[in-house]
Amino acid sequence: MSDALQYQKQKELFGHPVGLYILFFTEMWERFSYYGMRALLTLYLVQKTTGDNPGLGWLDSESIMLYGWYTMLVYVMSIPGGIIADRYLGQKRAVLYGAIILCLGHGVLAFDAYWAFFTGLSLIVLGVGLLKPNISTMVGGLYKQGDIRRDKGFSIFYIGINLGSLLATFIVGYVGEEINWHYGFGLAGIAMVLGLLVYLYGQRYLEHVGNKPTQAEKEGDISYASLLGKLRSSPLQLGIVILIVFYAIYAGFTYEGIDNWGYTALYIFIALVAGVLMMIYKTLDTKILKDRFLVLLLSFLLVIVFWGAFEQAGGLMSIYTKTKTDRMLFGMEIPATWFQSLNAGFIILFATVVAGYWAKRKLKGKEASSIFKMAIGTMIMGLGFVFMIFAARQYNIEGSSAMYWLVLAYLFHTIGELCSSPVALSFITKLAPVKYASLMMGVYFAATGLGNKVAGIVGEKASEFGEYSVFAGITIFTVLIGVLVIALLKPLKRLTHGAEDNEREILEQEQYELANEDIKSSN
Structure with a gap:
């Protein structure tokens, strides 16, 4: 069957292929399981080995170290996960096997034993490495080339990610922190089983995407x-x-x-x-491709800096929330894990607002290039740690700090993420050489993983230098990096050779078409 007929035969719901909603709920439950685990991990590690809900009794620095390795490996494994799918399994089977491995990993974590803890973490790393890069590729495969619905489809998919994160930090966080850590781990596993069942049910809506590569495709790789x-x-x-x-x-x-x-x-x-x-750079046969490749590599350094600061949320900030924040509200103590839901909640609230701001800015002819947005996003996120400086200062004086500092910090972190993270993914598709596009997406995830490891290294230093110094250092470094990138913006934009020059015209055309649709509907 031709590709055109396959796309034509797709069943649709609310103007999008039904397969999109299958992948939406699969990813939502996968992210529920991942962020539920993320919310509990460091708190479980530092919890004392005695009491009603004992943990492992690790030092703060030891728990943040493991958190850094774990979150790094989850993303770094996207490179072999993508290669395995491209060369052998296809994205569809890779997602299936990844989901099964994740179910096993979360199931093993439900057992209260040292071997189960490390075995479960290892399985989760392998499972996410297979599932994460390939399910996103399948979303793109639901739409034929040039389909204007693709960006909206990814926006819907992104909502699923954050909805899973929001629900997980409330539900899994509460069960694990307040009732039993291993019940929380097990609940995350049940969510992953639901995701797997949704995915298996929806196979008939995913017939033409993510299939096993043919021999001819392998030879062309x-x-x-x-x-x-x-x-x-x-x-x-x-x-x-x-x-x-x-x-x-x-x-x-x-x-x-x-x-x-x-x-x-x-x-x-x-x-x-x-x-x-380095060998890819040497094989590129035009100056334009080589220049764009260099800019892309420089943007990955900015990605590492961004996530190296942002991912304090699951490590140092999580422990700080648990041990040094006054969490009493109307006579009830708010679970520390719930504060990690602020990021997902703010994303759902402000995603369209931030995207609309940048679109209007571009229409007015003002600076709105991807590199500029990533630099601004890094600075805004870094300034969020100013509130953590105030929190640490208040703790040093009064013995505890107020919750509103955390709320403000997470708000700034989220605004920074919305300026930077979606833009970085789009930037790769604009600058990466076509035949290396999949690899460069994998390198982006690896850069994100390295940022997570940097977050762990920085968080470990809090036991040596104190939270006040660490939060201040993060603020100063991220703002300086953002200022440096903006200072170099003109030469960096020259190296992109106009990769984003036509975006203003596209936005104007979209607004024109929307206005015409409004006029037709009103008549």
Whole structure:
């Protein structure tokens, strides 16, 4: 059956393929399970081993360290997860197997045992690595090339992500923190089973997307092993990779802490990715492609900075909320996990407002490039830690800090995320060379994962320097990085070679069409 007929045969609901809503609910329940686990993780680790709801009794620094490794690996595994789907399984089966592995991981976590805890975390990392990058690809596959509904479809899908996050932090957070940690882990697993059942039920609506690649498609794929092989004829690039590998070995023997060999594996992974990226740059045959590729790599550094600060929410800020915030409201103590729902709630409230602001700004001819929005988003998010500085100062004086500092911090973090995160994904599709687009999306997720690891490293320093110093340092660093990017904006935009120059015309055309529709409906 031709692609055109396959698209034509799709059943629709509210103007979109029914498959979109299948993927919406699958991802909603997957994110419910992930963010429910995220809300509980550090609090469970630091909870004392005695009492009605005992935890593992770890130090704050130890729990934040594990949180950093866990959240990094969840995103870094998107690279092999995407490659496995592209080369062997197809996105549809990869999502299925990822969902099954996630169910097993959350199910194992329901057992109160050390082996179960680490086994469950490992399975969740593998499951998310298979599911996360491939379900997004399937959403795009529901729409044929040039279908104007695609952006709206992704917006609907994004609502599912945040709805799952919002529900999880309330429900799983309360059950785990107030009743039993392992009940909370088990509840997250039940949610993932619901997501798997929805996905299995909806297979008939996903017949033409994410299928196993044909032999011809495999032969046309890029061999990343062959790109690494070309390093032998590139002395400078080979030397850089070898230096990183030697540093990895050095880290294994000299770094303090139980995770020293973890850093060895991380640096070797970075060396391999760096080698592939350098070889991709050499294979690009025009100056425009090479310049855009460089800008894209620089934007990934901004991504690492952004998430390195933002992801304090699940680590340092989570522990701070539990131990140093006065959470009494109308005679009831609010669970610490509930504060993590503020991000998802604010996203649902302000997503269209922020998007509308940038659209109006572009229509007026003012600066609204992706790099500019990412820099502004990083600065706004960083300024949210000013409120955490005030909270830490109040705690040092009074012995506890008020809840409203957290609310204001999460508000600024969310506005910054809305300026930066969706834009970064769009920016990749504009600048990445077409034949490397999937890899660059995987590298984006890996950069997000590295940002999560940076968040863990920074959060660990709070036990040494104190929260006040850490929050102040994050604020200063993120604002300085944002200012630096804005100062370099003109040369960076020149290197994009007009990749975003036609967006104002497209917006004007969309507004014109909407106005005509309003006139027709009123008549």
